[in-house]
Amino acid sequence: xxxxxxxxxxxxxxxxxxxxxxxxxxxxxxxxxxxxxxxxxxxxxxxxxxxxxxxxxxxxxxxxxxxxxxxxxxxxxxxxxxxxxxxxxxxxxxxxxxxxxxxxxxxxxxxxxxxxxxxxxxxxxxxxxxxxxxxxxxxxxxxxxxxxxxxxxxxxxxxxxxxxxxxxxxxxxxxxxxxxxxxxxxxxxxxxxxxxxxxxxxxxxxxxxxxxxxxxxxxxxxxxxxxxxxxxxxxxxxxxxxxxxxxxxxxxxxxxxxxxxxxxxxxxxxxxxxxxxxxxxxxxxxxxxxxxxxxxxxxxxxxxxxxxxxxxxxxxxxxxxxxxxxxxxxxxx
Amino acid sequence: xxxxxxxxxxxxxxxxxxxxxxxxxxxxxxxxxxxxxxxxxxxxxxxxxxxxxxxxxxxxxxxxxxxxxxxxxxxxxxxxxxxxxxxxxxxxxxxxxxxxxxxxxxxxxxxxxxxxxxxxxxxxxxxxxxxxxxxxxxxxxxxxxxxxxxxxxxxxxxxxxxxxxxxxxxxxxxxxxxxxxxxxxxxxxxxxxxxxxxxxxxxxxxxxxxxxxxxxxxxxxxxxxxxxxx
Ligand SMILES: [Zn+2]
Numbered sequence: 001x002x003x004x005x006x007x008x009x010x011x012x013x014x015x016x017x018x019x020x021x022x023x024x025x026x027x028x029x030x031x032x033x034x035x036x037x038x039x040x041x042x043x044x045x046x047x048x049x050x051x052x053x054x055x056x057x058x059x060x061x062x063x064x065x066x067x068x069x070x071x072x073x074x075x076x077x078x079x080x081x082x083x084x085x086x087x088x089x090x091x092x093x094x095x096x097x098x099x100x101x102x103x104x105x106x107x108x109x110x111x112x113x114x115x116x117x118x119x120x121x122x123x124x125x126x127x128x129x130x131x132x133x134x135x136x137x138x139x140x141x142x143x144x145x146x147x148x149x150x151x152x153x154x155x156x157x158x159x160x161x162x163x164x165x166x167x168x169x170x171x172x173x174x175x176x177x178x179x180x181x182x183x184x185x186x187x188x189x190x191x192x193x194x195x196x197x198x199x200x201x202x203x204x205x206x207x208x209x210x211x212x213x214x215x216x217x218x219x220x221x222x223x224x225x226x227x228x229x230x231x232x233x234x235x236x237x238x239x240x241x242x243x244x245x246x247x248x249x250x251x252x253x254x255x256x257x258x259x260x261x262x263x264x265x266x267x268x269x270x271x272x273x274x275x276x277x278x279x280x281x282x283x284x285x286x287x288x289x290x291x292x293x294x295x296x297x298x299x300x301x302x303x304x305x306x307x308x309x310x311x312x313x314x315x316x317x318x319x320x321x322x323x324x325x326x327x328x329x330x331x332x333x
Numbered sequence: 334x335x336x337x338x339x340x341x342x343x344x345x346x347x348x349x350x351x352x353x354x355x356x357x358x359x360x361x362x363x364x365x366x367x368x369x370x371x372x373x374x375x376x377x378x379x380x381x382x383x384x385x386x387x388x389x390x391x392x393x394x395x396x397x398x399x400x401x402x403x404x405x406x407x408x409x410x411x412x413x414x415x416x417x418x419x420x421x422x423x424x425x426x427x428x429x430x431x432x433x434x435x436x437x438x439x440x441x442x443x444x445x446x447x448x449x450x451x452x453x454x455x456x457x458x459x460x461x462x463x464x465x466x467x468x469x470x471x472x473x474x475x476x477x478x479x480x481x482x483x484x485x486x487x488x489x490x491x492x493x494x495x496x497x498x499x500x501x502x503x504x505x506x507x508x509x510x511x512x513x514x515x516x517x518x519x520x521x522x523x524x525x526x527x528x529x530x531x532x533x534x535x536x537x538x539x540x541x542x543x544x545x546x547x548x549x550x551x552x553x554x555x556x557x558x559x560x561x562x563x
Pocket of ligand 1: 118139141
């Protein structure tokens with residue numbers, strides 16, 4: 001089984017069909033993300049529709065990733081693929097593709113945990129951040145804090161008990177009549193608004209490092225209802241700014257607790273919510289060194305899967321052929 | 334020497350066949366116990382690998398790949414089609430779409446049934462996927478999602494006698510008999526046959542990779558609900 005040469009990575013855990021070619025030294029030679037777009041009209045990702053699109057797109061996305069890197073399948077050293085967590089029907093398309101390419105080409109296969117991928121992206125070249133460090137990954141699908149001990153070893157310190165931070169943005173945006181996807185729309189609506197106008201909860205009395213956004217969502221719902229349609233529309237900037245501040249401060253509160261508990265003095269951000277300007281600004285004043293990778297590495301992509309795969313073992317051939325997806329539960333490495 | 338690889342994951346079974354020019358069929362299958370979940374993801378490539386080895390072929394010998402495109406379970410169809418597409422991408426093999434109901438009907442004819450055949454799969458949600466063929470293999474009714482109570486209407490007595498096969502024929506036996514004959518529950522005719530898959534794969538026209546898609550026969554639930562609302 002051959003393993004030398006760049007890693008071809010495939011990621012299909014949600015609604016983006018992604019492939020990338022990553023050099024053995026961690027250079028991202030190409031990273032292609034095909035966003036399906038079709039889910040907007042449903043107000044969220046529909047698993048069956050996501051899986052149908054992955055089947056139609058994944059081979060083209062792989063071809064595109066190879067072409068953009070000026071490479072062909074002949075140059076690939078090994079294949080990496082997201083095994084979970086995510087939508088099983090969607091994951092299975094990427095897995096079937098990666099397993100088939102590996103089997104028919106006699107290439108090694110590396111199974112990667114999606115969350116490990118996000119963590120690997122936060123410390124990527126060209127400005128690598130060596131472990132140990134604290135990482136906050138917040139997106140529409142997950143919100144968790146991890147102590148990255150080594151490149152292939154991390155410990156999840158806390159995670160959301162209900163909605164993910166990005167999901168809270170989406171739901172808040174919908175309640176304010178802003179549409180989907182909510183993160184960028186809500187951030188835009190908050191411009192010029194007063195973040196202190198409404199006192200929304202940050203689940204501050206909840207101990208430990210877990211997150212909860214259910215109370216915040218309910219608080220916004222009641223506030224909008226009590227204000228009435230007209231007044232809510234008039235004060236939309238204040239509502240959006242206050243809601244955004246509550247999410248950001250709920251995240252920061254756990255980050256501060258985690259930094260104190262672990263004694264770590266370095267922090268990375270990942271996930272789509274890392275693109276939020278207020279969050280980026282506020283982590284700058286925590287007094288630790290902070291690393292936020294470019295937005296395209298924060299949102300779901302396959303380059304992060306290839307980056308994580310650099311530090312993971314190649315599966316035995318029989319295990320590669322039988323590899324199955326998992327929906328939930330991160331593998332603690 | 335070139336080899337043909339064919340597989341189907343539209344039903345609970347994982348079915349694989351390999352045919353080398355001048356050689357005998359090598360068949361491998363996995364039938365999960367009644368009520369157990371399909372094992373397509375874990376078994377399909379392993380069975381392909383085993384069948385190729387038993388036929389004395391390597392992956393690079395595979396010149397044509399036939400895949401059952403359904404109708405059937407959505408996740409199963411996607412595993413089969415995604416596997417076929419990526420194997421084609423890796424080997425340059427031609428791709429052929431094989432109708433799963435067609436493979437069921439062909440096996441019934443091959444087993445000596447002289448009359449017409451209605452292939453029926455349980456589509457869940459109170460529906461059946463079904464299609465009919467005459468004794469000479471002429472298509473009489475195209476694959477469709479139907480109310481099981483109306484299946485017997487597809488069996489034109491003028492072209493009978495009719496045999497109904499497939500997991501749906503077992504499940505909806507009561508509404509099919511006596512207009513159609515349904516073999517015993519444990520008859521192999523109710524399962525997709527590797528030989529029939531290979532024959533249809535050998536005879537069918539190759540398709541471009543981007544045209545190889547599952548034959549779902551049903552829109553996603555979310556889409557149906559959205560259309561009902563608007
Ligand atoms: Zn993600």
